[in-house]
Amino acid sequence: MTTRARELLQNVFGFPGFRGEQEAIVEHVADGNDALVLMPTGGGKSLCYQIPALLREGCGIVVSPLIALMQDQVEALRQLGVRAEYLNSTLDAGTAAQIERSLLAGELDLLYVAPERLLSPGFLSLLERSRIALFAIDEAHCVSQWGHDFRREYRELTILHERWPSIPRIALTATADPPTQREIAERLQLEQAQRFVSSFDRPNIRYNVVQKDNGRRQLRDFIAGHMGESGIVYCLSRKKVEKTAETLVELGVTALPYHAGLDAEVRARNQRRFLREDGIVMVATIAFGMGIDKPDVRFVAHMDLPKSIEGYYQETGRAGRDGEPAEAWLCHGLGDVVLLKQMIENSEAGEERKRLERRKLDSLVGYCETMQCRRQVLLASFGEAYPEPCGNCDNCLHPAETWDATVAAQKALSCVYRSGQRFGAMHLIDVLRGVDNERIRQFGHDQLSTFGVGHDLDARAWRGVFRQLVAADLLEVDAEGYGGLRLTEASRAVLRGERAVMLRKELPRKRERERNGRAAPTANLQAADQPLFDALRELRAQLAREQNLPAYVIFHDSTLRNIAEQRPTSLDDLAQVGGIGGTKLARYGEQVLETVLAQATPA
Incomplete structure (x- = not known):
């Protein structure tokens, strides 16, 4: 057998x-x-x-x-x-x-x-x-x-x-x-x-998580490192899907929207183009992706926080199915956590289901805020121990700087308490920074002892503080109310000075832009092999059009790359290339060899 x-x-x-x-x-x-x-x-x-x-x-x-x-x-x-x-x-x-x-x-x-x-x-x-x-x-x-x-x-x-x-x-x-x-x-x-x-590890995927600060600009910087490549961008809402697709089109990206609110014919047409054409970026809700067998998706970007580690793993797993380098990029903020918690509480699910979904969301937030190797944290959620840092995630490539945020945490927690534990992070940040506006005066928060005590940090740094305090269970979101923040039992030890708080330092905008704009590593071809690879891709596209098939069904990119590198001169040589079985050899072998020979012959 x-x-x-x-x-x-x-x-x-x-x-x-x-x-x-x-x-x-x-x-x-x-x-x-x-x-x-x-x-x-x-x-x-x-x-x-x-x-x-x-x-x-x-x-x-x-x-x-x-x-x-x-x-x-x-x-x-x-x-x-x-x-x-x-x-x-x-x-x-x-x-x-x-x-x-x-x-x-x-x-x-x-x-x-x-x-x-x-x-x-x-x-x-x-x-x-x-x-x-x-x-x-x-x-x-x-x-x-x-x-x-x-x-x-x-x-x-x-x-x-x-x-x-x-x-x-x-x-x-x-x-x-x-x-x-x-x-x-x-x-x-x-x-x-x-x-x-088997191991759940996808070693060819680079994991990268950034803190949301003008997500549309951050996505633009990220996509700049993947121009001309196939990818998927996930958004939480239908409206955001359409706006994001429009933004990418304005930047010269061939981007298509996909969500359940679109006409079925439009969805089918967009999906067909994504599968059959190279370089298409699909902007979608999670309604898209399950069962998509496209091997050459080079990146999956999340503009909003997914709902669970399992969902995140499955969605990012649509990148790099061919084993070639790919990137998973996630842009998240405290607003995502508030929105998802409200969605959980407002759903018609039973309490047991809600409790499970809260736990899963908390696990994902912990993954986003971790300073460990992301692959270790991700695989641990599937019961798998990863022995060493992977060297292919943002935390391994650019270890996070930490700072003693105990005093800042005490200021933030005190501000939450003194303002009545019913306001969101943006309002609390304005209070801490001493912003004089109508809403603060309306509630008398300009009279609080915490008014202006946080002027030493900018709004971006304070957003990072509040976001990480929620992830550390030192603050919780009142999802049943209006998404305000309130203290937890663990907050008391910090306020009494019995517990130190170390947080991740927020990256300066310039450094983040440089880091995110760089493309994930790609499989390198020798310059001399590139023209043949391009010619083989043209042949593959022609064969796919003739049969109304996705190009990757004919040959994967990795197969074309191997042909370009090995330059077979006979059918026997071509049969040794991975991904070419007997039927494909008989069907396409002569045309492939003609293409190889044409590139080897001076014009």
């Missing part, structure tokens, strides 16, 4: 060897056993069920939550010569009927279906009459009722085990903390399945 699996990997998928635990998973499932696979985005999860489906008799049934994900994976498999189809609402009745006949006739290797269709009586009856190789449940975290992508239909997938107990099942996800892992196993009746947990 192992030898056959390696042959398929090389001849069909074009890879010289398995990575990490892929081979163990493939062998385990191909032998008829259940598995729960936790592997980071870009780690090669799909091969863990695609190869066993090709090794076993029958068709592999893949439960996938999104139409875009199904279509991308099926198109990619067809390019490899694999007999793959999908059944979803985009197909007309005649096409769907033909696919069902192909399944019954044993003419399919893999069939992708949405959970809603799989659970329909008609499809279950179809499966009863078909030869099934395995069931693969992709994006298995959707089963978690506490998760950020909960899909109710996933809870009913236990029917697969009940009706077909002898058919192996493999559930896969890239986003699950330990409690979610336990819930997946319980809800899908996979308690006895072997669990394969």
Whole structure:
């Protein structure tokens, strides 16, 4: 079985060897056993069920939550010569009927279906009459009722085990903390399945967190280091999505909006352009992204604080799926925390759910304010210890300067108390700095003993103080009120002088702009290889247009880079390049070699 699996990997998928635990998973499932696979985005999860489906008799049934994900994976498999189809609402009745006949006739290797269709009586009856190789449940975290992508239909997938107990099942996800892992196993009746947990680390992603201070300008400075690259910019609101997209277009960036309020046709068109064209930046709410299989996204930027560590990890994980360097950039401020806490309190969720969401938000705020290696903090939230600082996050590359902020913290906490514990940070900062305005006089706050005691710090520094005091649980947001700040039990020790407070020093604007404007490292090509790489990209674009496919379905950038560096002169040489299996070699090999030869021949 192992030898056959390696042959398929090389001849069909074009890879010289398995990575990490892929081979163990493939062998385990191909032998008829259940598995729960936790592997980071870009780690090669799909091969863990695609190869066993090709090794076993029958068709592999893949439960996938999104139409875009199904279509991308099926198109990619067809390019490899694999007999793959999908059944979803985009197909007309005649096409769907033909696919069902192909399944019954044993003419399919893999069939992708949405959970809603799989659970329909008609499809279950179809499966009863078909030869099934395995069931693969992709994006298995959707089963978690506490998760950020909960899909109710996933809870009913236990029917697969009940009706077909002898058919192996493999559930896969890239986003699950330990409690979610336990819930997946319980809800899908996979308690006895072997669990394969790969490292959640994405070493090619550089993590960078900045404190919000004119977010639009900060995004502009960041994007300047990624001009011409594909990326995703996440915003919390629909209105902000549209304004941010407009701003980027004015800067010469090809940016498109995506949110649930847009017409479905506009959303589909924008998503199609993002997938098929190079250099598109999608500005979106979290309605966009799940199941997007585009490998060459070079950055993911958050203009607002996400809702949880899991959401942040999944969204940033859409960058650098091809293993090449990418960047995750997050711009956050105290206003984000206030808004998200208010959203939690104003939701119709039960108290247990609200308590969980508060805890998750607090964990993310802690990640943003940490002075440790960000990768260590991020991976710890998934139960994984990262032994050494990573050297590829802002805290490792530019260790934070700290200062003894005990006196400043006492001033801030005292101002909160003396003003009645019902005002937000901006008003409190004005009081501390002795600003004379109508609102301060209206409340008599110009008569407080704390009025003007903080004139030694500018407003930006004070924003950093308040933000970090909230993160340290020395202040809390009154989310049920108007987002005012109030003291916590821990505040008393600071006010009594029994606890020192060390805070991160806010970066001067100039230094922050220089740091954020620099691009993340990119895979370097020798200057002599660049013209061939560009020519190969043009060939790929032409082939993709002819077949109405995303360019990366033809070849990944990494494959083109290897061709440009190795300059193969024969089909045998080309077959040794990673990512070129037998079908692609036969389909595109001659054109690739012609392009290589044309670049080698003087004009």
